[in-house]
Amino acid sequence: MVEATQDPSVDTRVPVTVLTGFLGAGKTTLLNRILTENHNLRIAVIENEFGEIGIDDALVIDAEEEIFEMNNGCICCTVRGDLIRILGVLMRRRDKFDQILIETTGLADPAPVAQTFFVDDEIKELLRLDSIVTVVDAKHALAHLDEVKPIGVENEAVEQVAFADRIVLNKTDLVDAESLDALTRRLRSINAQVQILPAVHADVALSEILDVGAFDLQRVLADEPNFLQDSDHQHDQTVTSVGIECSGDVDVELLNAWLGRLLVERGVDIFRSKGILSMAGEERKYVFQGVHMLFDGDFGAPWGSDKRLNRLVFIGRNLDRAELNADFSACLVSGAA
Amino acid sequence: MLVRRLKGVVRDELRLGIDVPIVIHEALCSEESCSPYETIIAVLDAPPSTFRIDLPLPEVTPQMVRELIRRHREEGKT
Numbered sequence: 001m002v003e004a005t006q007d008p009s010v011d012t013r014v015p016v017t018v019l020t021g022f023l024g025a026g027k028t029t030l031l032n033r034i035l036t037e038n039h040n041l042r043i044a045v046i047e048n049e050f051g052e053i054g055i056d057d058a059l060v061i062d063a064e065e066e067i068f069e070m071n072n073g074c075i076c077c078t079v080r081g082d083l084i085r086i087l088g089v090l091m092r093r094r095d096k097f098d099q100i101l102i103e104t105t106g107l108a109d110p111a112p113v114a115q116t117f118f119v120d121d122e123i124k125e126l127l128r129l130d131s132i133v134t135v136v137d138a139k140h141a142l143a144h145l146d147e148v149k150p151i152g153v154e155n156e157a158v159e160q161v162a163f164a165d166r167i168v169l170n171k172t173d174l175v176d177a178e179s180l181d182a183l184t185r186r187l188r189s190i191n192a193q194v195q196i197l198p199a200v201h202a203d204v205a206l207s208e209i210l211d212v213g214a215f216d217l218q219r220v221l222a223d224e225p226n227f228l229q230d231s232d233h234q235h236d237q238t239v240t241s242v243g244i245e246c247s248g249d250v251d252v253e254l255l256n257a258w259l260g261r262l263l264v265e266r267g268v269d270i271f272r273s274k275g276i277l278s279m280a281g282e283e284r285k286y287v288f289q290g291v292h293m294l295f296d297g298d299f300g301a302p303w304g305s306d307k308r309l310n311r312l313v314f315i316g317r318n319l320d321r322a323e324l325n326a327d328f329s330a331c332l333v334s335g336a337a
Numbered sequence: 338m339l340v341r342r343l344k345g346v347v348r349d350e351l352r353l354g355i356d357v358p359i360v361i362h363e364a365l366c367s368e369e370s371c372s373p374y375e376t377i378i379a380v381l382d383a384p385p386s387t388f389r390i391d392l393p394l395p396e397v398t399p400q401m402v403r404e405l406i407r408r409h410r411e412e413g414k415t
Contacts (some may be wrong), residue, residue: 084358084381088355121338122341122344
């Protein structure tokens with residue numbers, strides 16, 4: 001890969017948007033809009049679904065899924081070799097585009113795609129995962145989400161919702177208000193924090209899905225109006241989100257021990273995690289995020305006049321809200337929230 | 338950047354073209370039975386190969402990587 005411009009005041013990394021969605025949800029419609037709308041952005045597209053995109057000047061590359069496991073005993077991490085190879089090719093033509101958009105197949109697991117951007121310092125230096133956008137078909141999504149899979153087989157539609165930073169709730173014109181409400185509740189029961197953007201023919205404002213900084217540590221949880229929204233338990237579901245909000249200062253050693261243990265023991269089930277923490281003896285906010293067992297954290301802006309408040313979110317399978325709350329509380333200096 | 342230098346060593350030793358992706362990842366583990374740090378070098382060629390060093394990434398030197406690859410070669414692992 002080529003070297004990034006070395007100016008610390010300017011983020012020269014290329015933002016990467018991952019576009020997921022079940023078959024027929026409207027990914028290609030959205031992709032065509034992104035490529036044809038007049039936004040003055042040059043977007044390189046990596047797609048791995050067969051099909052033609054007849055857009056002049058668009059840079060479209062086909063890829064075949066090639067998942068590679070980088071495990072060390074307990075820590076499991078998967079990356080997409082095909083994606084890394086294509087990103088390498090693209091970055092040698094860096095002057096040709098401003099952003100990258102990756103369209104995954106309707107059956108793809110978003111985790112290896114997302115983890116690809118966190119494993120390697122060189123990749124992290126050149127590219128930044130901006131957001132995961134999932135297109136959902138308002139008419140057929142519930143059937144996909146509720147589909148019972150054989151033991152050991154993942155429900156890809158649920159995973160795509162769980163991983164999403166933005167959901168484009170497409171084809172809303174095909175359902176009545178009651179059905180739309182039910183689906184919205186179902187989506188929020190899986191991923192309470194996600195921003196849901198209703199759409200017809202995928203007509204969302206592109207500023208809502210491109211370059212939104214959903215993985216930016218400095219913007220983590222900055223605009224999460226649904227942070228502590230309760231999950232709806234009307235379905236017998238296993239994938240949910242748990243938000244924790246409490247005051248108190250965190251003991252860094254206790255936190256490291258807990259998070260380390262949690263991600264080893266439960267990382268397979270925790271799809272995404274993120275948080276802002278008040279660390280004992282530190283004036284700056286500690287921000288972190290994780291994808292399964294991969295974890296990335298750093299100190300951000302000072303608390304200043306903001307109330308020092310710990311806010312964490314976990315999205316995953318079989319999460320125990322009470323246990324997560326209790327374990328996090330045990331990391332506080334005072335030992336209680 | 339250390340990662341870039343280490344990748345250069347891997348490419349030299351294995352005579353890899355620029356199109357073969359190499360990923361270098363420092364994995365941490367808090368389990369007592371595991372090494373707390375492991376640097377994993379994955380060469381995503383066909384077939385892929387992996388080299389592991391029980392050290393944090395900043396402590397891995399080009400010489401270590403070179404020797405590890407040569408040892409793998411002598412043992413017929415590459």
